[in-house]
Amino acid sequence: MSVATPALEVVGAGHVAQPDRPRLLRVSSLSVSFPGAEGRESEVVSELSYEIAQGETLGVVGESGCGKTMTSLAIMGLLPSGAKVSGSIEFDGKDLTAFSPRQWRNHRGREVAMVFQEPMTAMNPVMKVGQQIAEVLVKHERLSKRAAFGRAVELLASVHIPSPERRAQDYPHQLSGGMRQRAMIAMALACRPKLLVADEPTTALDVTVQAQILDLMLELQDTYGTAIQFISHNLAVVSEVAHQLMVMYSGRIVEYAPAEDLFANPLHPYTQGLIRTLPDIAQPMAELYTIPGSVGGKRPSGCRFSNRCPLADARCREAEPALREVTLSHHVACFKVN
Amino acid sequence: MLRYTFFRLVQAAFVLLVMTFLLFMLIGMMPGDPVENMLEGNPALTPELARQMRELYGVGVPLPVRYWHWLTAAFQGDFGFSSLYFRPVLEILGPALLQTLKLMVATIVLSIPLSLLLGAIAALRPGGWMDTAISFFAFASISLPNFWLSLILIIVFAVQFGWLPASGTPLADNPSLGLQIYHSILPVTVLTMFFVGPLLRYVRASMIETMSSDYIRTARAKGLSETTVIVKHALRNALIPMVTVLALGFGMLFSGALVVETIFGILGMGKMIFDAIRYVDFNLALIGLLLATIVTLVSNLLADLAYAWLDPRITLK
Numbered sequence: 001m002s003v004a005t006p007a008l009e010v011v012g013a014g015h016v017a018q019p020d021r022p023r024l025l026r027v028s029s030l031s032v033s034f035p036g037a038e039g040r041e042s043e044v045v046s047e048l049s050y051e052i053a054q055g056e057t058l059g060v061v062g063e064s065g066c067g068k069t070m071t072s073l074a075i076m077g078l079l080p081s082g083a084k085v086s087g088s089i090e091f092d093g094k095d096l097t098a099f100s101p102r103q104w105r106n107h108r109g110r111e112v113a114m115v116f117q118e119p120m121t122a123m124n125p126v127m128k129v130g131q132q133i134a135e136v137l138v139k140h141e142r143l144s145k146r147a148a149f150g151r152a153v154e155l156l157a158s159v160h161i162p163s164p165e166r167r168a169q170d171y172p173h174q175l176s177g178g179m180r181q182r183a184m185i186a187m188a189l190a191c192r193p194k195l196l197v198a199d200e201p202t203t204a205l206d207v208t209v210q211a212q213i214l215d216l217m218l219e220l221q222d223t224y225g226t227a228i229q230f231i232s233h234n235l236a237v238v239s240e241v242a243h244q245l246m247v248m249y250s251g252r253i254v255e256y257a258p259a260e261d262l263f264a265n266p267l268h269p270y271t272q273g274l275i276r277t278l279p280d281i282a283q284p285m286a287e288l289y290t291i292p293g294s295v296g297g298k299r300p301s302g303c304r305f306s307n308r309c310p311l312a313d314a315r316c317r318e319a320e321p322a323l324r325e326v327t328l329s330h331h332v333a334c335f336k337v338n
Numbered sequence: 339m340l341r342y343t344f345f346r347l348v349q350a351a352f353v354l355l356v357m358t359f360l361l362f363m364l365i366g367m368m369p370g371d372p373v374e375n376m377l378e379g380n381p382a383l384t385p386e387l388a389r390q391m392r393e394l395y396g397v398g399v400p401l402p403v404r405y406w407h408w409l410t411a412a413f414q415g416d417f418g419f420s421s422l423y424f425r426p427v428l429e430i431l432g433p434a435l436l437q438t439l440k441l442m443v444a445t446i447v448l449s450i451p452l453s454l455l456l457g458a459i460a461a462l463r464p465g466g467w468m469d470t471a472i473s474f475f476a477f478a479s480i481s482l483p484n485f486w487l488s489l490i491l492i493i494v495f496a497v498q499f500g501w502l503p504a505s506g507t508p509l510a511d512n513p514s515l516g517l518q519i520y521h522s523i524l525p526v527t528v529l530t531m532f533f534v535g536p537l538l539r540y541v542r543a544s545m546i547e548t549m550s551s552d553y554i555r556t557a558r559a560k561g562l563s564e565t566t567v568i569v570k571h572a573l574r575n576a577l578i579p580m581v582t583v584l585a586l587g588f589g590m591l592f593s594g595a596l597v598v599e600t601i602f603g604i605l606g607m608g609k610m611i612f613d614a615i616r617y618v619d620f621n622l623a624l625i626g627l628l629l630a631t632i633v634t635l636v637s638n639l640l641a642d643l644a645y646a647w648l649d650p651r652i653t654l655k
């Protein structure tokens with residue numbers, strides 16, 4: 001599986017769903033809210049329920065601000081202080097919401113690791129790259145500093161960074177953006193976590209570098225069998241890697257289905273709009289479609305998409321549609337879908 | 339790095355040269371005449387002797403000419419005589435400078451770890467009760483005047499309880515280190531109180547900013563303990579802006595030391611410059627003020643070197 005061209009024209013291809021794998025992560029009714037002004041709470045993630053099987057990739061798509069990062073941080077136990085979480089997160093049979101801070105620290109970096117959006121700022125500017133990778137191994141595998149640094153060099157080699165011995169001695173600013181993201185991936189995979197949370201790992205990169213990083217992630221997934229929660233605001237990027245796709249809008253899941261199913265048969269008006277926004281290789285010069293309106297501002301009553309939805313009617317403005325399974329494994333939250 | 343240091347030293351030397359001229363002119367315009375002072379103190383001086391003295395001290399010669407004489411002599415290591423102490427100024431400067439440096443070094447050695455500790459604790463939970471208490475302490479440190487705090491401490495610890503001496507200078511001829519420290523407790527406490535407040539405010543602000551940065555989140559995502567995150571990842575980054583603050587604070591500390599010396603009767607630079615100006619000791623005032631310039635120049639140079647050492651992104655060329 002290779003992502004050869006940056007044009008990402010293979011929309012809808014996705015991976016073949018692998019339904020028989022054992023479950024790794026189960027998120028049920030996860031909500032995250034922040035205390036807002038005048039005692040009002042703002043709920044940024046609402047009633048999220050989804051699963052990830054071992055070795056599988058779940059793509060999470062949605063416009064920026066819809067709660068993708070908060071969802072990933074909740075799974076990592078890294079939400080900013082002040083955030084209120086409810087619901088349950090079950091990982092490999094363990095209930096993460098009941099974890100003590102110490103249990104979280106033993107969990108993070110070993111069982112689950114995260115790659116962030118901004119490779120420029122995600123690394124400590126005053127610490128050598130090799131040392132930053134070695135640190136994880138010292139913590140979780142109890143390696144000596146020297147042995148861990150040696151492993152860090154090997155890890156840099158495994159993410160195809162040329163002259164890894166020299167690069168390990170470099171500081172982050174001496175690496176290009178793409179190389180830094182490779183180093184971040186090496187750092188994340190150092191302890192072979194079961195789940196990798198990749199929060200827009202390619203958004204800050206050039207298109208060609210994006211394709212290389214996607215290739216690398218797929219290659220490493222094949223080698224290590226890591227499950228990935230791959231987040232992006234770009235449906236085309238997600239379509240390259242995901243087995244399952246989850247479309248979020250304003251803190252909620254609006255559609256959740258196997259990737260190829262979702263592309264072949266998008267049911268939610270928002271998903272349909274997202275697919276229409278993708279460039280069409282048959283008419284590359286055609287003007288791009290954009291969904292009218294934006295996600296920000298006050299939430300409308302009823303369905304959260306009702307102020308932008310072409311199909312909205314009176315009922316949509318009164319009640320919120322629940323997420324339900326309409327065909328096998330294909331979930332959607334819309335009144336107009338039968 | 340070496341080339342950079344050399345270049346900066348040359349630059350500093352040039353600034354120093356300009357400063358000698360400016361200070362010479364400024365002091366030269368001070369009212370008063372050293373010989374007049376001596377005449378008052380010693381009526382036995384004959385007019386003939388006074389004329390000779392005036393010649394010796396260059397009274398009446400145009401300033402730029404006197405400057406030129408002073409400069410050529412200074413380049414040969416002769417900074418002139420003190421009209422107040424009747425000795426070469428360098429001989430008087432040495433011990434005074436040593437006293438002041440002792441005071442400043444002790445203050446800095448205490449202030450840096452103290453401000454790091456308090457600043458980091460305050461930044462841990464902004465708005466928490468520890469933060470509130472520490473911020474109040476910083477506020478007190480910044481607002482209480484040095485002389486006031488000195489007097490209060492003298493009244494309480496020297497006069498009321500008699501635990502500590504009110505004088506910063508031991509009376510013994512060859513005071514032991516212990517005795518010197520004993521006499522320095524109050525002045526160093528005042529200066530530390532004075533210096534820690536602004537420093538810890540910067541540490542706190544810098545730590546709060548650092549703790550919310552992306553790489554701290556990365557460090558936490560690795561499962562590192564909060565102590566490791568703070569000590570290994572946050573502190574060094576938070577320290578980088580501190581270097582500038584320290585370099586700037588050095589001048590402030592110097593002037594603070596001058597006040598405290600005067601109150602505690604320490605024979606340091608403060609008392610020396612004060613007396614020199616008061617008794618129109620031209621050469622002594624000049625060298626004292628020049629030294630203050632040198633202190634500033636050196637601390638700025640050290641700050642730049644420390645920057646490059648702390649932050650690998652900076653290369654000095």
Ligand SMILES: Nc1ncnc2c1ncn2[C@@H]1O[C@H](COP(=O)(O)OP(=O)(O)O)[C@@H](O)[C@H]1O
Nearest residue numbers: 034044062063064065066067068069070071080
């Ligand atoms: N510390 C915070 N306090 C309150 N609201 C926040 C905070 N951080 C993020 N948010 C809000 O949460 C929402 C979701 O943000 P995020 O998960 O970062 O979106 P995404 O990653 O999908 O772009 C946004 O509307 C954002 O304004």
Ligand code: SF4
Nearest residue numbers: 303306309316334335
């Ligand atoms: S429920 Fe109504 S408003 Fe919401 S997406 Fe469906 S049709 Fe549009």
Ligand SMILES: [Mg+2]
Nearest residue numbers: 068069199200
């Ligand atoms: Mg985000």
